Amino acid sequence: MKTVLVTGAAQGIGRATAERFIASGHALVATDISAQALDDLRSLAPERIVVLVQDITADPAPKEAVDLAVARFGRLDVLVNNAGVGRPRPIHETDDDGIDRFLDINVRAQIRFCREALGVMKSGAAIVNIASIFGLRGNAGAGVYSVSKAAMIGLTRQMAADYGPSGIRVNAVAPGLIKTPLTADRIDNDPAFRRQMVETTPFPRVGTPDDIAAAVHFLASEDAGFIAGHTLVVDGGWLVANGQRKA
Numbered sequence: 001m002k003t004v005l006v007t008g009a010a011q012g013i014g015r016a017t018a019e020r021f022i023a024s025g026h027a028l029v030a031t032d033i034s035a036q037a038l039d040d041l042r043s044l045a046p047e048r049i050v051v052l053v054q055d056i057t058a059d060p061a062p063k064e065a066v067d068l069a070v071a072r073f074g075r076l077d078v079l080v081n082n083a084g085v086g087r088p089r090p091i092h093e094t095d096d097d098g099i100d101r102f103l104d105i106n107v108r109a110q111i112r113f114c115r116e117a118l119g120v121m122k123s124g125a126a127i128v129n130i131a132s133i134f135g136l137r138g139n140a141g142a143g144v145y146s147v148s149k150a151a152m153i154g155l156t157r158q159m160a161a162d163y164g165p166s167g168i169r170v171n172a173v174a175p176g177l178i179k180t181p182l183t184a185d186r187i188d189n190d191p192a193f194r195r196q197m198v199e200t201t202p203f204p205r206v207g208t209p210d211d212i213a214a215a216v217h218f219l220a221s222e223d224a225g226f227i228a229g230h231t232l233v234v235d236g237g238w239l240v241a242n243g244q245r246k247a
């Protein structure tokens with residue numbers, strides 16, 4: 001049974017991704033900083049899911065999670081580096097703590113999880129990093145968040161080059177606007193945000209966590225067996241439409 005490690009699995013994109021891998025028969029290590037929702041996730045398939053409450057930025061976090069996968073299921077086949085934070089400020093309003101927060105949670109922790117996973121992954125394994133459309137283009141006010149997601153795309157390319165020879169594929173998904181606890185309030189209550197992100201998406205609906213989970217699942221699967229170093233944009237066409245939609 002293939003084993004998947006998903007960070008930030010308690011809600012939003014991570015939760016949908018965890019559920020999709022469970023539905024397709026995988027074993028799962030689900031980690032998050034928030035405990036209660038993880039227990040609820042575990043109840044879906046207690047014999048195939050182990051949960052771990054951890055802050056991904058803590059020094060022991062990657063080793064704890066990878067060791068748990070190996071101890072409980074004997075292997076690690078897929079790492080989904082999903083946990084991350086949003087709500088950036090423009091660069092001129094970002095203090096040093098703000099810089100550190102985005103880089104620690106959205107970049108440094110992901111690199112450390114990749115490094116730990118490489119220690120046990122075998123040929124056929126896959127890593128999927130969650131980036132963002134804001135890692136591919138600038139966007140007003142996206143600040144260090146944008147920097148952090150561009151770093152995910154760079155990490156993905158570099159690791160694909162370095163570990164492809166070992167049979168390990170590394171890819172990224174770049175979500176557009178997805179309705180999750182991170183974004184729901186602005187989608188529902190911020191007209192300027194809706195104009196910038198919702199009304200300018202060609203495909204006439206808001207993205208769902210399942211849209212991203214499906215892309216992650218595909219990139220981790222044998223169907224994507226010759227795809228490496230790729231960033232798959234899942235945004236209803238927002239990026240290519242340059243912020244315009246025909247009425």
Ligand SMILES: NC(=O)c1ccc[n+]([C@@H]2O[C@H](COP(=O)([O-])OP(=O)(O)OC[C@H]3O[C@@H](n4cnc5c(N)ncnc54)[C@H](O)[C@@H]3O)[C@@H](O)[C@H]2O)c1
Pocket residue numbers: 007008009010011012013014031032033034054055056057082083084085086105130131132133174175176177178179180181182183
């Ligand atoms: N929602 C979107 O529109 C969108 C768009 C592009 C990219 N993304 C990316 O997708 C990923 C998931 O986003 P989401 O919208 O589901 O967010 P979310 O806030 O709904 O869920 C993120 C999860 O990560 C966990 N988490 C946060 N910091 C953590 C830490 N230090 N240690 C452990 N767990 C931590 C949270 O507890 C939460 O369960 C993030 O990397 C985000 O940047 C989201």
